Amino acid sequence: xxxxxxxxRLKRGEVVIGTFLKFNSAAIAEMLGYAGFxxxxxxxxxxxxxxxxxxxxxxxxxxxGADAVIRIPSYAGEHxxxxxxxxxxGVQIPSVGTIEQAEDAVRELRYYPNGSRGFALxxxxxxxxxxxxxxxxxxxEEDVLSVVHVENLEMAAKVEELCKIPQIDVLFIxxxxxxxxxxxxxxxxxxxxxxxxxxxxxxxxxxGKMVGVFCGSKADIEKYTKLGxxxxxxxxxxxxxxxxxxxxxxxIASVR
Numbered sequence: 001x002x003x004x005x006x007x008x009r010l011k012r013g014e015v016v017i018g019t020f021l022k023f024n025s026a027a028i029a030e031m032l033g034y035a036g037f038x039x040x041x042x043x044x045x046x047x048x049x050x051x052x053x054x055x056x057x058x059x060x061x062x063x064x065g066a067d068a069v070i071r072i073p074s075y076a077g078e079h080x081x082x083x084x085x086x087x088x089x090g091v092q093i094p095s096v097g098t099i100e101q102a103e104d105a106v107r108e109l110r111y112y113p114n115g116s117r118g119f120a121l122x123x124x125x126x127x128x129x130x131x132x133x134x135x136x137x138x139x140x141e142e143d144v145l146s147v148v149h150v151e152n153l154e155m156a157a158k159v160e161e162l163c164k165i166p167q168i169d170v171l172f173i174x175x176x177x178x179x180x181x182x183x184x185x186x187x188x189x190x191x192x193x194x195x196x197x198x199x200x201x202x203x204x205x206x207x208g209k210m211v212g213v214f215c216g217s218k219a220d221i222e223k224y225t226k227l228g229x230x231x232x233x234x235x236x237x238x239x240x241x242x243x244x245x246x247x248x249x250x251x252i253a254s255v256r
Contacts, residue, residue, distance in 0.1 A: 005089055005143035006039050006067045007169060010210055010230050017221070018069065020236035022047050026060035028237050033064025041069045041233055044079070045094050055086040055124065062089075069145065075101050080108040081117065087124040090145030092172060097154050099161050106146045106167035111137055115167060145169050147212060147231070150200055151177035159200050163207035170231050171204045172212040173197050188216070201227050 006016045018039035021029055024047070032040050040061045042054050049057075058068040069090035072079035083091045091109055096102045107115040121129050126136040146167055150156055151174035162171060175188040175197055184190040197213065204211045205228050212231030215221045216239075221232055 003062070003065055003067070005145075006069075006231075007090070007143055007145040009038070010145070010170070013230070015225050015230045015232060017232045017234055018066070019234050019240070020071070020238075021057060022236050022238040023241075024049055024053055025237075026056040029057040029066075029068070030060035030064045032237065033061050033066035037066055039067040039069055039089070041071050041092060042088075043071050043236070044073050044083070045071045051082050051086055054083075054088075058087050058089075069147065075105040077104065077108040080105055084109055084117070084140070084144060085120065085123040085125050089143060090147060092147040092149065094149045094151065094174075096148055096150075097152065099158055099165075102148050102155075102162060102168065103165050106148065106165060109144065109146050110167050111140060114141065147172045149174055149177075151181070153178075153181045156181075156196060156200055159203040160207055163204060163209045168209065170210045170212045171200070172214075172231065172233075173200055173229075174214055176214065198227065201229060 009016055016038040018037050018041055019032060021040045021042045029040050042049065042057050044054065054070055061068040067089035069092055070083040070088045071092040071094060072083050074095050075093050080091055093105045108117055109115060111117050111119065121133065121136060147170040148162065148168050149172050150159065155162065159171065162168060175193055178196055179185055179187050179190060179193045182192050182196065184193060187193060201211050210231060211229045212233060213224050213229050214233045215224060216235055221234065224232065
């Protein structure tokens, strides 16, 4: 069965659930797909990956039925271009501090007339020239998701302006970074953080943008989807593996 991109699924109103990929492992990317995650977010911001390594993770995730999104190291245009050219189904753009930075970054993901991305068919995203130009341009527009982070007070105050950028598909809320920005580091359920997340969500939805958020529990997923959030990033491979290791270690320690 042909995989339907998460961008198309989101536009149909579906909720999609993925997780961050922290380990440099195509095998884990593949396992996450087989486990039923809709997508993996290859974490190029907080993990030391090269682009050839990320390309292998994309292949592995796609082969197991999951889309692959790359969280690039920063909003710099070259990072957007590299992530798109190696065939990611989405690009998450962190550390945005101004509307101009957000607009410049997402334009690097789109071809004329919707952007300024450098033209090339000689890369993986175009199946190494095995796609026609028109087929490739259509796939780039219809199936590649652009996700811009709202993780500081500057962007939280400019959600309405962000929503006016047509090349942005999803505004992604980072509760952890917002907890730090509001002076409550690590307190994701602090009333001030919760109120800010709810305000950003409501404003984005009112202005026609889809919303994403990081979740650390099933309760978080239930809470945020009720608000209308569709793009869910649940934990990470590292956190899930560590939690399982702790459980197993605790269990077997009881026999000593």
